[in-house]
Every structure is written in C-alpha cells, then in structure tokens.
Amino acid sequence: MNTPVWITATPPATHGELHIGHLAGPYVAADVLTRFLRADGEAVRFTTGTADHAGSVEVRALRHHRKPEEVAEGYRAAMVADWQRAGVEFDHIVGPRKDRGYGRWVRDLFSRLYARGVIAPRTRLLPYCEPCERWLHGAHATGTCPHCGAVSDAGMCHECARPNDGGDLLAPRCAICDTPAVAKRCRRLYIPLEPFRDQLSSYWNMVELPPRLAALCESLVEDGLPDIAVGHPASWGLTVPVEGFPEHRIDACFETAAMHLFGYDVTGPLPRRALHFSGFGHSFCHAVLLPVLLLAQDVKLPQEFDVNESYVVEEGVGEGHVWALDLLTEYGSDSLRRHVLQTRPHGRRTVFQRDRLVAARQELDENWNGWLGRLFAAVREECDGRAPQALPGGTGWHVLERRLRRGIEDLREAYGPDAFDPRRAVAILDEMVRSVADFGYVNAHERCRPTTECGHHRALAAQLAVASALAAWARPVMPEGADRLAAALQAEPGRPVDWSSLLPPAAGTRLAPPSGPVFGF
Structure with a gap:
C-alpha cells in the first residue's frame, strides 16, 4: 500500500443482513471521511471485508440445516448490495471465499508467526457440548462475561470488548441445543500478548485512543496481558497450518485482524495515516490484535481509531423493521445517511x-x-x-x-x-x-x-x-x-x-432539474 491515507471499517460477520446499527456505526461515517479527503485531493484507500468464517455463520447454518458456505455467500452478497444502495463505496471488500490467494496468504502469515514463536501451543479448559459432541468456541457458546457480567459468547465479550478464553465464560451453554457445557482440557494455539507489553504500551501512548478504548487497553496492561487463542477444534474456517492440530481452524478474530493486511505490502512504504472505524465491541481485534500482527513483523504503523458505541432498537420495534434494505427502500440513502450521522452512537449508546x-x-x-x-x-x-x-x-x-x-x-x-x-x-x-x-x-x-x-x-x-x-x-x-x-x-x-x-453555472447554461426531489425521495 502506497497511499497516504488508509481507512478501514470492521468486517461484519455474514450470519445476517446489515441493519441500521451497522450503518450508524462504522460504515457511513468512514465513507463520509473518505469522500471528503478524496474531494480534497488526498489519495485514500478505503477497505473492509466480510468475516465469513465467524462461528456465528456456522451456528446459523446448523440452526437452519444449511451449509455454512451457503449462509456466508448469501449474506455477503446482500451486505455488498446494501452498502452500494447506501452509497458506501469501498475500494476493496475482502472476500475470504472469493479473493484469489486469500486463504493461502492467511495460512502463510499464521505459519510465519508460529515459526517466530509469536504463536505457541497451550493446554486450557474449553467448553464442550456432549449431546452435540462439539467443542464450543466463539458463538457456539453463550454464557456470562467473567469481566463485566454481560451476556457473552466464548472468546470475546461485545459489551466490554475484553477477551475470555472460553473456559473462563461463566455458566456456558451450547448455542445449538442449550445444554450446559462441560469444561474439558483442550490443546490449542495462542498468541501470548505479555511479550508485547512494552511495545503495545508504547504504541498506545503514541496514538490518541478514544477514552473508553484507552481505558480498555490500560486495564489489559494492568491486569496482565492475556494469551489469545488463535485456533480451535472445529469444522468451519481456514485450517491451521501447524502439525499436530489437524482438526483445528484459525480463529475468526485473528482472521478479521489479519484481513485488513491482505494485499498490503508491509515491507513497502507505510501510509501517512491509518484510520480504523469500528464498534467498541469489536475494538480488541483492531486496537490490540492488529497492532501485534504488525509489531511481530517489525512494522510500527501510525494508526487512529474511531470507535462507536451500540445503536439499539427502541422497545416495541421489531428487528425486522430496521434492516438496512427495508429502510433504504422506504426512505432512500440521503435520508437514512443523514439520520444515522445525526444519531450516531459516538461516545454513548443511542436508540433508533x-x-x-x-x-x-x-x-x-x-x-x-x-x-x-x-x-x-x-x-x-x-x-x-x-x-x-x-x-x-x-x-x-x-x-x-x-x-x-x-x-x-x-x-x-x-x-x-x-x-x-x-x-x-x-x-x-x-x-x-x-x-x-x-x-x-x-x-x-x-x-x-x-x-x-x-x-x-x-x-x-x-x-x-x-x-x-x-x-x-x-x-x-x-x-x-x-x-x-x-x-x-x-x-x-x-x-x-x-x-x-461557490460558483454559479455559466450564464446561459440550461439547467436540468430532476422530475422528482433532488435529495431523498
């Protein structure tokens, strides 16, 4: 990448359609900044991807007796179409199952980090569902976050953005059959973050983090940086390219962080600025794991973060009434874009x-x-x-x-x-x-x-x-x-x-106003 400004937005998991919260969060705001800078003559690259290998994709497939690839491909196509209808114009949307060489690139990165000792095996407890005969990782397990007490999946709490190791999840249950899980010892691959303590602390001090994100990062350092699982025994996702883990798949959080770097030559010239737009619940991947992947490759990239809070639906309004496609069809992109910008959950949770x-x-x-x-x-x-x-x-x-x-x-x-x-x-x-x-x-x-x-x-x-x-x-x-x-x-x-x-049309220019409204419809 040789452009002065690089803007990213969180890759969404393809287990459902885009809703108004997605648009009110990272996507429309990042598009606004991109359009402004380009109009000003800046060279900008605006990217995202889709988290097709997230555990939530497989969970939805299991619940509806479908193949995970069908779920991922169907919702990816819907998301891309909704972005286009909303006027969100990415330079590239990484398609894990479509971009040529993507899977090989992720596995090569994983192998290099393992060879350097950045990734190492650990044996820890992991929830297991005996009726389903399935290890429960990510969205496969639901329970209570050990840090904030909110309802959480295994692996990452989207309320406080702190990771849990699956075995730390309180009262875990299977997301498919709702059976209480049992904790079993499981040997997996991890990235221990503690060796990056000094580098991460220096990096976080260098960038201007939003206050809530700064508090998260400082608490992680104060409590002792955790080991982050980057592989799980599973059947969906990219295979782990390390001997001794034949039935394991690369963790979706690792892949989501790495996805931003696909097609990016880390040995080439760095962008002058890198700005990441994400919801707070996904900020760990952007503010912690992505910098570690770069630091592990001796790259110190100046990055900035625009983090939004949750945008929730008011009580009594059904979820089906806030899908992006429905609102775009009823109100048009102009009305919807200006509305989500006016009510954007910046610094506080807002209600649709x-x-x-x-x-x-x-x-x-x-x-x-x-x-x-x-x-x-x-x-x-x-x-x-x-x-x-x-x-x-x-x-x-x-x-x-x-x-x-x-x-x-x-x-x-x-x-x-x-x-x-x-x-x-x-x-x-x-x-x-x-x-x-x-x-x-x-x-x-x-x-x-x-x-x-x-x-x-x-x-x-x-x-x-x-x-x-x-x-x-x-x-x-x-x-x-x-x-x-x-x-x-x-x-x-x-x-x-x-x-x-601020210049009028040349005298005598014939105007061609539209037959309907100029803005909205």
Whole structure:
C-alpha cells in the first residue's frame, strides 16, 4: 500500500443482513471521511471485508440445516448490495471465499508467526457440548462475561470488548441445543500478548485512543496481558497450518485482524495515516490484535481509531423493521445517511427512533427540496430555464457570503480527520440551507418592483452559486442527492469542500432539474 491515507471499517460477520446499527456505526461515517479527503485531493484507500468464517455463520447454518458456505455467500452478497444502495463505496471488500490467494496468504502469515514463536501451543479448559459432541468456541457458546457480567459468547465479550478464553465464560451453554457445557482440557494455539507489553504500551501512548478504548487497553496492561487463542477444534474456517492440530481452524478474530493486511505490502512504504472505524465491541481485534500482527513483523504503523458505541432498537420495534434494505427502500440513502450521522452512537449508546428518521426526511423535503424547487421554478419562469446573465448579488448577499465563509471553515473541520464530527457537519449544512432559503424569500419580492432592471436575476445567480457549492459540500453526507444536484446544474461532481465550489453555472447554461426531489425521495 502506497497511499497516504488508509481507512478501514470492521468486517461484519455474514450470519445476517446489515441493519441500521451497522450503518450508524462504522460504515457511513468512514465513507463520509473518505469522500471528503478524496474531494480534497488526498489519495485514500478505503477497505473492509466480510468475516465469513465467524462461528456465528456456522451456528446459523446448523440452526437452519444449511451449509455454512451457503449462509456466508448469501449474506455477503446482500451486505455488498446494501452498502452500494447506501452509497458506501469501498475500494476493496475482502472476500475470504472469493479473493484469489486469500486463504493461502492467511495460512502463510499464521505459519510465519508460529515459526517466530509469536504463536505457541497451550493446554486450557474449553467448553464442550456432549449431546452435540462439539467443542464450543466463539458463538457456539453463550454464557456470562467473567469481566463485566454481560451476556457473552466464548472468546470475546461485545459489551466490554475484553477477551475470555472460553473456559473462563461463566455458566456456558451450547448455542445449538442449550445444554450446559462441560469444561474439558483442550490443546490449542495462542498468541501470548505479555511479550508485547512494552511495545503495545508504547504504541498506545503514541496514538490518541478514544477514552473508553484507552481505558480498555490500560486495564489489559494492568491486569496482565492475556494469551489469545488463535485456533480451535472445529469444522468451519481456514485450517491451521501447524502439525499436530489437524482438526483445528484459525480463529475468526485473528482472521478479521489479519484481513485488513491482505494485499498490503508491509515491507513497502507505510501510509501517512491509518484510520480504523469500528464498534467498541469489536475494538480488541483492531486496537490490540492488529497492532501485534504488525509489531511481530517489525512494522510500527501510525494508526487512529474511531470507535462507536451500540445503536439499539427502541422497545416495541421489531428487528425486522430496521434492516438496512427495508429502510433504504422506504426512505432512500440521503435520508437514512443523514439520520444515522445525526444519531450516531459516538461516545454513548443511542436508540433508533423512527420518528427521528421521518424528521430527517421532512427536513430534506421541506427545507432542502423546498428551496431548490422554488429556485428552479423561478429560473424556468424568469430565465427560460437558463442560468441568468447576472453576477451573484441581492439584498443581504454580502451577509450570507460571510456566513457561508464561516460555515465552510466549520464544515471542513467537522469533515476532517483531526476533529471528525459528521453530526456537526449535518447541522452546518442545514443552517446553510435555511440561510439561503431565507435569502431567496426576501429577494423574491424584487420581481414586484416596477423598474426596468430585474434585480431578482442577481439573487437567482447567488442562489445558484450556493446550490452549486452544496452539490460539493453536501456530497460526503448525501452523495446521491448531491450528484443529482450537480447534474441539474451541469456541474462536475466530487469537487472540493471549499470556497472554490461557490460558483454559479455559466450564464446561459440550461439547467436540468430532476422530475422528482433532488435529495431523498
């Protein structure tokens, strides 16, 4: 990888469809940052993958009497389609069962780490289901987290993000038959983290971790860094390439962390910045295991983390009503993207409330589309549908210009990686639209003045300049509507989010507004 900026988002497990929590978490936010940086001229690589070999995939297959590969491939295809519908554009989505050479690459990495002593065998207790005759690892076992007391799978607690070794899980039960598990000794392969104590501590001090993630990392060091199992006796997943473990598969957490490095030449030039977007429950793989995989290969990569909390469904709303596909079909990508950015669970858990999603669509319909509809209608009636032969102006134009200049500075800060705040970006864009809509209302009365020179044309040119700018400025948040607006104004899509985009269409340019709403539908 030789791009200055590398952005990743957590690879989701392919045991179900994407829901609104996925979009409100890492994916739309990471796409916003990617689009902003690219429009600014930065070379960015935006990647993710799908965790096809997660234990939850096999559990779903067993429950529905299907093959795990069928479950993984079906939901992967659905996820990729939903990302596309939501306007989340990855450069590459690693497909563990599709990308040529992927399995060999993961096993080669595993073998190299074993040869260097980074991976070592240990004998520990692991839950076992006697009726199913199956070792219980990952999603195969449910119980109570020994660290925080939350309901947890074996291996990793998605509430406190701390690992457990399966045998540490309290009151484990089989996820398939619900039988209480028995603890049996099992020889597996581990990565002992304690030898990386100094390197990890130095690394975590070097990067600016979000406070909750910093607290997790510091508590891991204080309590003694654990040994992390990277293989299990199982039938689903990539085979462990180490003699003596013929029935073992590589752990999904190890694979998910390693997946980010697939196609990345660790011996080549490092990216200037690496930014990882993930939910807190998955942050261990990104903030602990991924750095260990790099440090074990003598690579110290400057990395940053954007960690979101959980986005839960309000009581009384069924899960089937919050699938990404259903909401995208009903509300469109513009409404859904701006809604999940406004309610993004950054620093705190948030609850999905449909009335707030409805309000997001109303904001677009009443203010954004209302103003643009009036503007396009005025240009059609007064200028035969062409950009007027006038410079931007009108009553209050200089005041509006000053506000927009201040606004674009705040917007760039909200979009930028150093103070990334997409919720703030949405608020700034809304304020810009309300301000220019007020400007349009005030200057519409110019048409009633009995003068030979129509001053209203200057106000129309000013509004067209703002509309052209919004096609660029709003694109990171709402790319679908922004591109429709750019096409209507005959403007180039993907222009920088800066003052240079505040230019009206050339005089005489025939506008081509869409037959329906510009933003949303």
